[in-house]
Amino acid sequence: MYHVKDLYQKHKEALSLSLLAGQKGLLRAVRSPEANRPGLSLAGYLKNYTNQRILVFGPMEMSYLQDLDKEVCLHRVKGVLTPKTPALVIACRGGIPQDIVSLCEEESLPLFRTKMKMMEFSTRLSSLLNEEFSPSTTCHGTLVEAFGVGILIQGDSSVGKSETALGLIERGHRLICDDLVEIRLREGLYLEGSGPELTRHLMEIRGIGIINVAHLYGAVCVRDDKKIDIVIKIEEWDDQRFYDRIGLDQQYCDILGLQVPYHVLPVKPGRDVVLLVETIALNHRLKEMGFNSARDFNKKLLETIEKKQKQARKISEGIL
Amino acid sequence: MKASCSVKVKNPQGLHARPASVIVQMLQQTSCVVHFTYRKQTVNAKSIMSLLLLAAAKNAQILVEVEGEEAEEILHRLVKAFEEQFGEKGWV
Numbered sequence: 493m494y495h496v497k498d499l500y501q502k503h504k505e506a507l508s509l510s511l512l513a514g515q516k517g518l519l520r521a522v523r524s525p526e527a528n529r530p531g532l533s534l535a536g537y538l539k540n541y542t543n544q545r546i547l548v549f550g551p552m553e554m555s556y557l558q559d560l561d562k563e564v565c566l567h568r569v570k571g572v573l574t575p576k577t578p579a580l581v582i583a584c585r586g587g588i589p590q591d592i593v594s595l596c597e598e599e600s601l602p603l604f605r606t607k608m609k610m611m612e613f614s615t616r617l618s619s620l621l622n623e624e625f626s627p628s629t630t631c632h633g634t635l636v637e638a639f640g641v642g643i644l645i646q647g648d649s650s651v652g653k654s655e656t657a658l659g660l661i662e663r664g665h666r667l668i669c670d671d672l673v674e675i676r677l678r679e680g681l682y683l684e685g686s687g688p689e690l691t692r693h694l695m696e697i698r699g700i701g702i703i704n705v706a707h708l709y710g711a712v713c714v715r716d717d718k719k720i721d722i723v724i725k726i727e728e729w730d731d732q733r734f735y736d737r738i739g740l741d742q743q744y745c746d747i748l749g750l751q752v753p754y755h756v757l758p759v760k761p762g763r764d765v766v767l768l769v770e771t772i773a774l775n776h777r778l779k780e781m782g783f784n785s786a787r788d789f790n791k792k793l794l795e796t797i798e799k800k801q802k803q804a805r806k807i808s809e810g811i812l
Numbered sequence: 813m814k815a816s817c818s819v820k821v822k823n824p825q826g827l828h829a830r831p832a833s834v835i836v837q838m839l840q841q842t843s844c845v846v847h848f849t850y851r852k853q854t855v856n857a858k859s860i861m862s863l864l865l866l867a868a869a870k871n872a873q874i875l876v877e878v879e880g881e882e883a884e885e886i887l888h889r890l891v892k893a894f895e896e897q898f899g900e901k902g903w904v
Binding site for chain 2: 734790794
């Protein structure tokens with residue numbers, strides 16, 4: 493559950509917020525990632541009023557309230573402040589009626605003031621709340637960036653995920669995080685992976701221990717987050733299993749409802765996994781640019797077969 | 813043990829990437845040596861690129877030669893796969 497307190501603590505500076513009253517209500521839940529300018533509701537029309545959004549009073553609302561009688565003003569404000577309203581933010585440079593401050597204190601409803609302009613605040617609040625409310629998950633794996641492609645390396649424990657990542661870093665690619673990857677769905681369109689703050693840029697290599705990649709290889713070899721473009725599953729070579737030999741059919745895996753290109757990469761002595769991961773990354777880039785080697789080859793092959801068929805037909809017709 | 817027979821490619825598009833992939837998958841587990849001969853060109857049937865190089869069209873006659881312990885069985889399975897158009901029966 494996301495609380496007003498979380499928003500205040502995390503984004504106090506970004507939103508220029510200062511708490512004026514209702515500290516006791518900081519544990520009120522924020523259930524909707526939207527801000528609400530009450531407008532008509534403040535004029536007394538409360539039909540279809542959505543009370544679960546953070547209320548924002550701009551200069552317009554404040555000047556309207558000032559024009560009202562003291563009692564009417566209080567009545568109207570009471571009408572929009574419900575037990576489910578998370579908080580009230582005033583984005584206006586002028587003074588705030590003491591009655592509103594006292595009301596918020598009484599109702600234990602957090603009352604904030606922001607130094608930002610109304611529209612600027614409302615846009616930023618919506619954008620920050622959307623980020624906070626976006627679906628997320630965590631998974632076991634290593635997230636790296638090779639040739640600009642975000643690769644989530646998965647596989648069983650001790651199959652060599654961290655070693656592969658280390659090899660990639662050594663070749664100038666970047667580490668985002670190792671072991672635990674936090675994945676977030678951004679704008680419903682793409683997945684962004686990042687690592688927990690505590691273990692950021694750290695890796696555990698068996699036989700060596702914990703290493704700090706940023707310190708060892710330099711800041712250029714790490715980054716904090718990256719869009720996940722492909723998933724590669726590293727697994728022990730299994731003679732019984734058939735591995736893709738052509739690459740005509742792209743496999744996908746489901747992460748937070750999005751289909752992400754998925755490759756199974758079998759490992760055995762003599763196979764340079766780092767090089768193979770680099771090749772998959774490059775091939776992915778090529779596919780994104782509209783070149784699919786497997787498809788192009790098959791097309792060429794079908795053309796050759798057709799040509800041969802035509803020739804054979806001509807010859808047989810000539811003989812006949 | 814050796815076994816051989818001539819089979820006809822029935823796939824409308826010939827022996828392209830998908831059927832070739834099926835053949836390779838089928839032969840992955842066997843220790844038999846399998847060769848395909850088409851137009852005087854003999855290739856190892858376990859190598860996908862070699863199979864594709866044949867560029868065998870529909871109705872092409874391919875000589876299949878299998879050498880090894882389970883030669884008869886492998887040959888039988890291959891003939892059946894050719895017959896069934898490698899799962900592409902009914903494709904246009």
